[in-house]
Amino acid sequence: AVVSTQSTGEYLGLDDFEILAPKDTHPKVPITGWNTLRADPEGEKFWRFFESRYGIKEFNRKCYVTAYCPALYVDEQGKEVTPPCLPHFLRNQVISCCDLHIIDLVDI
Numbered sequence: 001a002v003v004s005t006q007s008t009g010e011y012l013g014l015d016d017f018e019i020l021a022p023k024d025t026h027p028k029v030p031i032t033g034w035n036t037l038r039a040d041p042e043g044e045k046f047w048r049f050f051e052s053r054y055g056i057k058e059f060n061r062k063c064y065v066t067a068y069c070p071a072l073y074v075d076e077q078g079k080e081v082t083p084p085c086l087p088h089f090l091r092n093q094v095i096s097c098c099d100l101h102i103i104d105l106v107d108i
Contacts (some may be wrong), residue, residue: 008047009034013056028078066105069098 009015019033050059071094073081083094 006034026074
């Protein structure tokens with residue numbers, strides 16, 4: 001069963017692709033690619049569900065996965081801040097961009 005970012009990459013056949021870190025990263029949130037040590041319990045449940053029902057070829061034929069907000073926001077301590085918890089002046093801008101991202105995908 002898929003239980004980590006690394007095994008998710010293996011399941012999807014992406015583990016040979018290098019994940020590069022952006023130029024500006026938070027020092028407490030290093031980008032380590034497939035070898036990250038951060039736990040993602042919700043992601044693990046998500047991928048376990050699909051792995052238990054589909055082989056990768058069938059998954060690729062039947063499924064498409066995206067994120068509503070494909071960006072990570074962190075506070076000064078490196079803790080994740082979800083769009084609803086951003087300061088009001090940023091929240092509306094971010095949510096508008098995320099909404100447009102989903103609309104663009106649906107229009108495809």
